[in-house]
Amino acid sequence: MKLQTVAAMDVGSNAIRCLISDVTGLGPDKPVKKSAYLRIPVRLGADVFTSGRISDARQHMFLEAMTAFVHLMRAYDVDHYRICATSAMRDAANGPALISSVSxxxxxxxxxxxxxxxxxxxxEANTFSAWADPNETSLYVDVGGGSTEIIAVKNNTLLEAQSFQVGTLRMLAQVVTPEEWLRLDAHLARMAETYKPRQIIASGGNINxxxxxxxxxxxxxxxxAELQALYEDLRNLPYNERMTRYRLNQYRADVIVPALEIFLTVAARSGAGRFIIPKVGLVDGMVRHMCFYGGAEQARRPPAPSFRDIP
Structure with a gap:
């Protein structure tokens, strides 16, 4: 069967990520081999969560990043792609206009x-089933710059999924509302009582x-306890010393502390005692999703756009 090359791009609040993978045709359970991964720290959320808009400078960075991805996809001879923008673009007053102009x-x-x-x-992409015990409820928790997604899963069945406007850049900007913290706390208290989860499957660049x-x-x-000890150590270090001692880049050294705080809050409120960190994220899910829903006959979601259609 012909080898297909697919690309997934996650336009996040903290960074834009691109994953290019080779698959043996588009269909369920096809093997996936990663070819390239690129992360560009555009930080759209740094503007949006303070001013409500994406600045001219970051609009230009976004256009440059998307143009670079076009060249990258040509270089890798990509067949299909999907680009998803998340929390920052959702909240930006000029987000839809920017998407239209860049498109x-x-x-x-x-x-x-x-x-x-x-x-x-x-x-749907079955990204984390390998890490979940089918006999107990696990919480899949993804912490980003603008939001945190929490999914309750048992025996490959999605029990419920919620998104909260609690993210690392929002916390750094001190714009997470008390109401959102209360909503998160109430949700976790209910999950602790209903599901009694023992483990969190954690994703995101900071937990990786x-x-x-x-x-x-x-x-x-x-x-x-291990994550708590790391959090306390990082929190008590000045920003520059975090970069030196832990060899963190400047775009990781600030956001890793609020990220760990969110993960530990979820664990404490839900009662989960351990973290499984499979090092997967939205782009991995998007690639698997294209494999699952790549055929036109599979109409639950539209097929991934063909990169061949771009002049």
């Missing part, structure tokens, strides 16, 4: 998706970095 300039189709859609893509700092191999468990 006209590049020919790319870019979708703004909801937080619940983010969760559904990850679940934490796993590396804790020397946890892919999918290995980290205890809440």
């Amino acid at each position: 006209r300039a590049t020919g790319l189709e870019i979708s703004i998706i909801s937080g619940v859609e983010e969760a559904e893509i990850l679940f 970095k934490a796993a590396k700092l804790l020397d946890k191999k892919e999918g290995k468990a980290a205890s809440r």
